[in-house]
Amino acid sequence: MNKKTIKIRNQFLEFFRKKKHKIIQGSSLIPKNDTSILFTNAGMNQFKNIFLGQDKSYQYSKIATAQYCLRTGGKHNDLENVGYSNYHHTFFEMLGNFSFGSYFKKKAILYSWELLTSKKWFSLPKENFLITVYETDEETYDIWANIIGIPPDRIVLIGNKTENSDISDNFWQMGDTGPCGPCTEIFYNLKNNKCNKQIKNFRKKINDFIEIWNIVFMQFNRINDGSLVKLPNPSVDTGMGLERISAIMHNVSSNYEIDIFQILINDIAKISNTTDLKNKSLYVIADHIRASYFMIVENILPSNENRGYVLRRIIRRAIRHGYLLGVKNIFLYKLVSSVNKSMNINNSYLLNKKEYIENILKKEEIQFRSTLNHGLKLLHSKIKKTINHTLDSEITFYLYDTFGFPFDLTKEICREHNINVDRLSFEKHMEKQKNRSREKKIFNQNYIMMHNTENISIFIGYNTYKTESIIKNIIKNKTSEQFISSGEQGILLLNKTPFYPESGGQIGDIGIIYNNEGKFKVKNTEKNGNMILHFGIVEKGILHIEQKVFSEIDEQYRFDIQKNHSATHLLNSALHKTLGDHVYQNGSLVTADWIRFDFFHNMPIPLKKIQEIEKLINKNISKNILITTKIINFKNIKEKNIIFLSHKKYEKHVRVVSIDHYSNELCKGTHTERTGDIGFFKITSVRKIASNTYRIEAKTGKNALHLIHSQEKKVLEICSNLKTNPNNLKKTLEKIIIKQKNLEKDISKLKEKNITNIIAKLNKNKIKIKNIILLINTLQDQDPKTLRNIMDILKNKFKKAIIILANLINNKVTLIVGVTNNLHELIQANDLIKIILKKINGKGGGKPDIAEGGSTYIHKLPEALTEIKSWIYSII
Numbered sequence: 027m028n029k030k031t032i033k034i035r036n037q038f039l040e041f042f043r044k045k046k047h048k049i050i051q052g053s054s055l056i057p058k059n060d061t062s063i064l065f066t067n068a069g070m071n072q073f074k075n076i077f078l079g080q081d082k083s084y085q086y087s088k089i090a091t092a093q094y095c096l097r098t099g100g101k102h103n104d105l106e107n108v109g110y111s112n113y114h115h116t117f118f119e120m121l122g123n124f125s126f127g128s129y130f131k132k133k134a135i136l137y138s139w140e141l142l143t144s145k146k147w148f149s150l151p152k153e154n155f156l157i158t159v160y161e162t163d164e165e166t167y168d169i170w171a172n173i174i175g176i177p178p179d180r181i182v183l184i185g186n187k188t189e190n191s192d193i194s195d196n197f198w199q200m201g202d203t204g205p206c207g208p209c210t211e212i213f214y215n216l217k218n219n220k221c222n223k224q225i226k227n228f229r230k231k232i233n234d235f236i237e238i239w240n241i242v243f244m245q246f247n248r249i250n251d252g253s254l255v256k257l258p259n260p261s262v263d264t265g266m267g268l269e270r271i272s273a274i275m276h277n278v279s280s281n282y283e284i285d286i287f288q289i290l291i292n293d294i295a296k297i298s299n300t301t302d303l304k305n306k307s308l309y310v311i312a313d314h315i316r317a318s319y320f321m322i323v324e325n326i327l328p329s330n331e332n333r334g335y336v337l338r339r340i341i342r343r344a345i346r347h348g349y350l351l352g353v354k355n356i357f358l359y360k361l362v363s364s365v366n367k368s369m370n371i372n373n374s375y376l377l378n379k380k381e382y383i384e385n386i387l388k389k390e391e392i393q394f395r396s397t398l399n400h401g402l403k404l405l406h407s408k409i410k411k412t413i414n415h416t417l418d419s420e421i422t423f424y425l426y427d428t429f430g431f432p433f434d435l436t437k438e439i440c441r442e443h444n445i446n447v448d449r450l451s452f453e454k455h456m457e458k459q460k461n462r463s464r465e466k467k468i469f470n471q472n473y474i475m476m477h478n479t480e481n482i483s484i485f486i487g488y489n490t491y492k493t494e495s496i497i498k499n500i501i502k503n504k505t506s507e508q509f510i511s512s513g514e515q516g517i518l519l520l521n522k523t524p525f526y527p528e529s530g531g532q533i534g535d536i537g538i539i540y541n542n543e544g545k546f547k548v549k550n551t552e553k554n555g556n557m558i559l560h561f562g563i564v565e566k567g568i569l570h571i572e573q574k575v576f577s578e579i580d581e582q583y584r585f586d587i588q589k590n591h592s593a594t595h596l597l598n599s600a601l602h603k604t605l606g607d608h609v610y611q612n613g614s615l616v617t618a619d620w621i622r623f624d625f626f627h628n629m630p631i632p633l634k635k636i637q638e639i640e641k642l643i644n645k646n647i648s649k650n651i652l653i654t655t656k657i658i659n660f661k662n663i664k665e666k667n668i669i670f671l672s673h674k675k676y677e678k679h680v681r682v683v684s685i686d687h688y689s690n691e692l693c694k695g696t697h698t699e700r701t702g703d704i705g706f707f708k709i710t711s712v713r714k715i716a717s718n719t720y721r722i723e724a725k726t727g728k729n730a731l732h733l734i735h736s737q738e739k740k741v742l743e744i745c746s747n748l749k750t751n752p753n754n755l756k757k758t759l760e761k762i763i764i765k766q767k768n769l770e771k772d773i774s775k776l777k778e779k780n781i782t783n784i785i786a787k788l789n790k791n792k793i794k795i796k797n798i799i800l801l802i803n804t805l806q807d808q809d810p811k812t813l814r815n816i817m818d819i820l821k822n823k824f825k826k827a828i829i830i831l832a833n834l835i836n837n838k839v840t841l842i843v844g845v846t847n848n849l850h851e852l853i854q855a856n857d858l859i860k861i862i863l864k865k866i867n868g869k870g871g872g873k874p875d876i877a878e879g880g881s882t883y884i885h886k887l888p889e890a891l892t893e894i895k896s897w898i899y900s901i902i
């Protein structure tokens with residue numbers, strides 16, 4: 027890779043190192059403790075307080091840096107120039123040397139001249155330069171003319187823009203306030219033409235000359251009222267765009283032709299199948315991907331505010347240029363590795379951020395692409411209809427608000443068609459919208475908008491399953507928005523809806539809300555005050571506020587819920603009839619799959635009663651009773667023996683759902699037409715969930731049938747395993763249980779016998795030292811319980827003993843060590859096992875009287891046991 031540009035940066039820094047400057051790192055793109063600028067826009071930003079004399083602790087008076095800069099707003103904004111100028115960038119690197127009260131005009135100019143022209147350094151031909159000087163700065167003029175020797179016709183004096191101001195191209199200031207001063211700028215004649223003697227109007231020939239180095243003599247601080255205050259130490263701040271000096275050194279007529287840009291441009295051309303490498307869109311994307319990359323590195327995220335909005339504007343402009351190049355799919359993220367390559371990035375922090383940067387770009391591009399096409403179509407149709415060369419500001423605002431078109435994107439597209447856009451009117455629309463949002467559309471965590479009449483949604487879904495509605499509100503991330511597009515989750519509010527919102531135990535409907543432009547899948551419906559909130563995701567296209575849509579519930583899902591809801595009413599009345607009138611509903615859940623019904627009751631419900639309840643409900647189902655609803659005055663409900671929840675607050679007029687005389691309940695939910703629609707009812711579980719509270723779970727219709735089928739299948743599988751049939755299953759199981767019990771008895775007898783045999787054997791192997799019994803032995807294939815039993819018996823039997831039993835089982839050894847209480851002063855089981863385990867690489871532990879452990883290193887066991895034996899001997 028050609029690293030010419032990077033070499034130039036290094037040479038610059040090296041030159042100033044040699045001139046006794048301290049080389050330090052550029053600062054972050056986000057200025058620290060400085061709200062006067064949004065982004066670092068010059069090398070001097072990080073030294074602002076030193077120039078102002080506010081930071082006196084600084085230990086160096088001569089510094090040089092290479093500083094990443096962003097010029098995307100405020101006093102220094104090059105965003106609009108990118109794509110139109112060969113030398114401007116949103117993001118670039120500024121090489122600079124600084125003097126804080128050390129050298130001043132003469133040395134600063136001599137340094138720059140030496141670096142640019144000396145054969146040892148950049149070696150550029152002296153006759154190609156042109157210098158501008160602030161009109162009244164005689165000292166600087168004198169240095170250029172008489173010390174350096176620039177012919178007077180190539181020194182141009184630049185004055186103030188108006189008579190009464192000190193605003194001039196040769197008076198530099200960082201922002202509206204802050205350090206500033208007159209400057210001298212070094213221009214270079216790129217075309218290598220002989221300089222025109224009558225060069226006074228050279229700015230008209232700006233394409234022939236390129237400004238490469240600005241030397242600012244920091245002498246003032248501009249304060250809030252616009253006046254200038256003298257700085258304590260006259261200082262120097264210089265800035266040279268790396269990309270520009272590189273273009274000159276590369277001998278090319280555009281920054282975009284230098285090595286670092288060519289890497290990017292070639293990659294973008296490949297992705298977009300573009301053959302013309304001078305295509306303006308390639309330049310825009312190459313510039314913008316660098317800016318986006320370094321902004322995201324600083325943890326800025328695309329958003330609608332502050333720095334995030336600058337990032338969004340840049341990304342979206344790049345996306346639109348990708349679109350112009352015919353790139354069909356998201357592509358910006360693919361250029362992250364190109365930036366790494368072109369900038370020769372080898373810093374692991376940045377390399378590790380690659381995936382993060384890619385993901386941010388992906389997300390933003392997916393989001394913008396979903397609206398870009400619609401927005402462009404609209405804009406082009408409006409451009410065609412524009413007669414007075416100015417776009418209606420409402421369109422600019424609509425494009426911003428609905429399709430996410432930043433103002434400057436619309437402006438750029440209009441500029442391509444020779445149409446103006448009016449920023450002032452656009453800003454007025456923005457202001458109005460901000461006020462509207464402030465007043466009514468910010469939702470808090472709980473979507474508290476209960477009493478906002480604009481958001482009342484009428485439920486029309488008792489008998490209607492599909493209707494035409496209007497979208498009245500769209501909520502994304504708890505904020506009201508104008509549109510929602512493909513892949514986005516959110517909440518829609520409609521003027522009327524067939525979707526039942528979760529309430530009274532009945533869960534919310536699912537379904538779709540759609541029109542020709544988009545489709546929103548409703549995953550759940552909830553209620554909040556007067557609003558019905560449709561929660562879901564846009565599956566395709568885009569939906570806008572105030573748009574007509576069809577809202578259509580999933581009918582099958584609703585029918586299943588209705589069956590369960592009507593069955594819940596039958597269950598409630600059946601419980602009253604079978605268990606007594608003390609039964610009192612204490613919560614319920616009605617879903618499409620099952621019913622949960624909690625109620626007050628004070629004693630267990632035997633199977634007989636449960637079956638009685640099921641029978642009664644199924645009887646009422648088979649009667650196919652008509653289910654009716656009517657609205658009555660709440661005052662009358664007591665007389666009419668209607669079930670209601672006494673703790674609940676009801677409105678003045680209430681809805682009663684009646685199943686003939688069997689059930690009358692206050693309920694807003696949806697129900698089947700007749701009980702026969704329920705099909706079949708089956709209780710799946712009954713249990714006590716709190717004191718005096720029972721819970722019944724049940725299923726209806728096909729769900730109940732599925733349950734019975736799966737239970738039947740299980741029974742048949744058991745029968746087949748037991749080689750019997752359902753009729754004989756009970757008898758067969760009883761026989762098996764008896765057999766099992768007998769077997770357990772036999773096993774226990776055998777175990778006892780086994781233990782007796784082992785003890786007899788072990789007894790023979792015991793050793794007596796003084797009056798202490800020592801028993802160390804290895805057994806085979808014993809279970810832990812048996813080992814513990816053996817240990818207990820032996821300890822009881824020997825009274826004063828140390829017993830170590832190893833047991834080989836499944837290529838492992840398990841150990842049990844026992845020491846009778848009367849020996850603990852001398853020796854303890856947990857110490858003994860530690861010693862053995864260490865030898866055999868095992869794990870375990872215990873107490874003074876008993877310890878256990880194990881290991882897989884069985885080959886070491888005999889040695890370990892021999893050693894422990896000697897150790898015990900040595901102790902006793």
Ligand code: SER
Pocket residue numbers: 067068069070122198240241242263264265266
């Ligand atoms: N601050 C000046 C500029 O940005 C010189 O560094 O041009």
